[in-house]
Amino acid sequence: MRLELRGAGLLRGDASGRARLGLLPTRLEFTPGEHVALVGPSGAGKTTLLQLAACAVRPDRGQVLWDDEDPWALPSRQRRQRRANIIFAPQLPPLPPRQRVVTAVLAARLPQMGFWRSLRSWIHPMEAHSAQEALARFGLGPRLFDRVDRLSGGERQRVSLARVLLAPASLWLLDEPLSALDPVWAAQALAILRDEAQRCGATLIISTHQAELARASFPRLVGLRAGSVVFDRAAADLDSQQWLRLYEPSEGARPVEDEAPAAATAVAAHLPWR
């Protein structure tokens, strides 16, 4: 799917009325089948960008376009049908604790199922084998019939990734999908996701703090800082100065004047190509 943010931004407070930094009006385009990583410090607007792209929140500036069509301009029923083409995985998958893994994974197919099939699958899981195949790729095959609250945080995150594999979507939006995984699983999970996205021709956009993996695996990187895009370029073209500026503490957040360079150096120490 082709995704375009045409000056899309979110500036208003969240549901609780607290003001928060969202995303300044942003212009970005993602071509079908492209793989992109969003990078930037915490609070830079990565999650907001993904939520806007997923149509989970409505932009209060500009437009988000799915295949050149503004989903918010459509009647709600049609917008719901369009949603079936995307899958958005939040950083912490919000799964009901008493639900079983198999049900949680198969829920990815709900938009295609219709009411009666989803009722049948609720009573007795249909297509359990495809859930198991997806789980097995993330090393969770034996946990198929366990309850979600019996899983560790990392396992839960892998369940959420297995769920992505099951969704017949052409736009994958993954918010920090590797945050709870150990280094070995992080690399392996990313490889599986990229393979599968390539096989389906899906557009894959992830946000991550793992600079090394992002630079090694993604041809295009988008850097966000304080709600706006600071760079958007091929991974090969990035130099370490741009990384340093990305993670440098901002004026307002700078705790003590002379600690800032030290923090920036600390960031630089983690960069692989320094």
Place this chain on the structure above:
Amino acid sequence: MSARAAIRDPAWPARLWWAAIGVALLWPLLVATEFAPWRLFDARSVHATGRFLLSFFPPDCTPQFLRLVLQETGRTIAIATSGIALALCLAIPLALVSTAAISISAMSGPMAALPSILRHGARAAMVILRSVPELVWALLLVRVVGIGPTAGVLAIALTYGGMLGKVYAEILESCDAHCARTLLANGSGRLQALLYGLLPLASTELTSYTVYRWECAIRSSVVLGFVGAGGLGQQMDSSLKMLAGGEVATMLLVFIGLVALADQCSAMLRAWDRAPASNLHRPQSLLLGAAALALLLSSLASLDMHWGALFEPAALESMGRFAGEFLPPDATLGFVSKVSQGALETLAMSALGTLLAAAAGLFLCLPAAHTRAADWRTIRALTRLLLNALRAVPELVWAALLLVAAGLGPMAGVLALALHTSGVLGRLFAEAIENAPTEPAHFLRAQGASEAQVLLYATLPMVAPQLLSYVLYRWENNIRAATILGVVGAGGLGQQLSFTLGLFQMRRAATVIIAMILLVLLVDFVSHQWRRRMTT
């Protein structure tokens, strides 16, 4: 294909098994309650119901009837208030005797023999008191003290005394005992330990439970009017017998208003409770105390109860004679088997009524819950109004109304229980759904799932245990309600009781009452076990 066959859902056989048991149990329920809803729609009953319902409009608003209703409403509230006040006189000593929280002997090792016997005695007394429904107490008391509000006040006092005592003791025991223990260990008396160690911790919970029970007592006192205790219930009974629909409609509206008022009272109390400013608290609680006292005094003054006559030697002697007539209970095989059939009918009525209400409540709670955007506001308000109306009318009044449409028999009882309970459960379910985390639901919606799918895959899995536990609580409540529905002709134990009492067969009535107590205890036990299994 072989891979597909290899995956077996390990929970599936158990689910099938439980479903089979459920169906196997449902069938006898339907048979025992003669449940045939299509009977409601045959030509004759539709005609009778239609005519009855049409006579509801317009509600009777003539000044003299309104004055009468106002007077009877005051009397209903007065009976409930005096009943609760007397119940407190009974509940507080029983709770203090039965709670282990301020026991001196329990501090070091097991309790001594005498206090332990006293404690178990008090607990047993409370079990008996609350297992006999207030209507049954009233039926018995009417024969001792005659028709009038005294029987109603005493009946409420006895049943609610048992309920309040049990819950007070539980609240005290669930408090942090450290403070009271320290006081006791330092040599203060039990009452001092209670006042300075426990009450500061438990007072809000005790107050809010008492107010909740007062609200219940108002409904009970309406019901008691049906056996001659006066108030709105008695007026309702006579209007129903005359098929005066306009009068019935006016009184139903008054019920709804009363319950809404009680709701407002407890909501206000909760809001005060949550207010952080502690300096505001004292005048408000003084004000509350003064208002409660004024309500109580005016209640006692407005009811002409002959307390003196109750304690005269002659009255005591006749009471003793009356109690003696119940002994020994009729234990002949023929009658016992008849009673156990009645008990089964009552059990079936309560279970089926609760099941239907759970289904209806689940259906109604969705539009009533505050989970969606503004475009649902009108539907939400209407559903809430419907739920309040269903809840405001007591089971017994529903049964009396339904007898016109469904005819005599347990089906009217089932429908009456289902109507009232679906109002209660719909509201509780809606609150549970509103309080549950909404992220899973938003997540599925963002993915393009329909509302029905969101319900199945996100909302229900989040709230299912809580909903089930509400259903079980209501079942405990409904078994008590089902035992009394028979009094207006809805079958089961209640019908047998009013029949035997009508024929002055006191020994047989005693058997029926014992069966009621056993049935209530059985349901309480099953429901308690079930809930405990669910939470672990």
